[in-house]
Amino acid sequence: xxxxxxxxxxxxxxxxxxxxxxxxxxxxxxxxxxxxxxxxxxxxxxxxxxxxxxxxxxxxxxxxxxxxxxxxxxxxxxxxxxxxxxxxxxxxxxxxxxxxxxxxxxxxxxxxxxxxxxxxxxxxxxxxxxxxxxxxxxxxxxxxxxxxxxxxxxxxxxxxxxxxxxxxxxxxxxxxxxxxxxxxxxxxxxxxxxxxxxxxxxxxxxxxxxxxxxxxxxxxxxxxxxxxxxxxxxxxxxxxxxxxxxxxxxxxxxxxxxxxxx
Numbered sequence: 001x002x003x004x005x006x007x008x009x010x011x012x013x014x015x016x017x018x019x020x021x022x023x024x025x026x027x028x029x030x031x032x033x034x035x036x037x038x039x040x041x042x043x044x045x046x047x048x049x050x051x052x053x054x055x056x057x058x059x060x061x062x063x064x065x066x067x068x069x070x071x072x073x074x075x076x077x078x079x080x081x082x083x084x085x086x087x088x089x090x091x092x093x094x095x096x097x098x099x100x101x102x103x104x105x106x107x108x109x110x111x112x113x114x115x116x117x118x119x120x121x122x123x124x125x126x127x128x129x130x131x132x133x134x135x136x137x138x139x140x141x142x143x144x145x146x147x148x149x150x151x152x153x154x155x156x157x158x159x160x161x162x163x164x165x166x167x168x169x170x171x172x173x174x175x176x177x178x179x180x181x182x183x184x185x186x187x188x189x190x191x192x193x194x195x196x197x198x199x200x201x202x203x204x205x206x207x208x209x210x211x212x213x214x215x216x217x218x219x220x221x222x223x224x225x226x227x228x229x230x231x232x233x234x235x236x237x238x239x240x241x242x243x244x245x246x247x248x249x250x251x252x253x254x255x256x257x258x259x260x261x262x
Contacts, residue, residue: 005040005258006210009067009197009223012046012056013180014216015233016251022132029059031255036063038262043067043076043200045193045213045223047152047179050075051112051134069109069150070177070185070219071196082199083111084149086188090173091148094186095141097169098153104162106141107152117141123154153184177219185219194222201226214251215240 010016016024032042042060044053045067053068054061065076074081091108098106105123108115113134118124128135138144155162159182166184167176174186193215201211209228213220216233217240224230224243231254232244241247248254 009043009213011215067196105154109150192222
């Protein structure tokens with residue numbers, strides 16, 4: 001690699017968090033802090049909610065940026081940079097379709113919580129105790145007053161069972177992306193991690209050739225295409241590997257390599 005990197009944007013699940021992990025490796029925050037001290041910022045780019053990401057990066061929570069909800073919301077050093085919203089009518093239609101689909105659960109994302117009206121309580125406990133989201137149980141999810149941002153489908157048996165259906169039904173009106181084995185996210189049309197990264201780069205006055213991005217799945221494609229230094233995980237889907245100039249087995253190995261060059 002040549003040139004000066006000023007920002008590293010990394011996906012979480014399947015990239016920084018491998019094999020279903022729900023916590024960072026020992027030493028990861030130290031590496032990110034050391035890079036920050038050398039003038040290289042870090043951006044956690046995920047479909048996860050903002051409070052979840054802050055807990056995950058607790059030791060350095062105020063030192064880094066967050067690209068949350070697959071590009072719908074972003075913060076840098078505690079300041080909200082932007083938020084994308086979808087219409088109430090469209091959100092209602094999407095949630096009704098999920099509610100009617102057997103085996104599928106609704107997740108309605110707010111800025112600081114996830115709204116759930118679970119069909120099975122095991123879904124609630126999964127979100128609260130395993131994913132560790134801020135979760136608000138509601139008696140009628142269709143009456144939530146917060147603006148609609150991202151609406152997700154959780155299918156415990158595997159989202160591959162219904163992904164094509166959601167793409168065909170709503171792909172013309174919203175961005176539809178799979179996010180892991182059980183999840184599919186629907187955001188306002190045109191919203192993705194690439195758009196979120198572009199807005200943060202503009203805010204920080206960082207050029208694409210000063211940015212590195214790491215990812216493994218389809219929802220990382222636009223982010224990887226934007227960055228001057230795109231890095232695919234070895235476990236990445238073929239489409240991600242096609243757009244990346246570099247490959248790694250762990251994010252930490254990349255961070256360590258960058259530190260040795262400084």
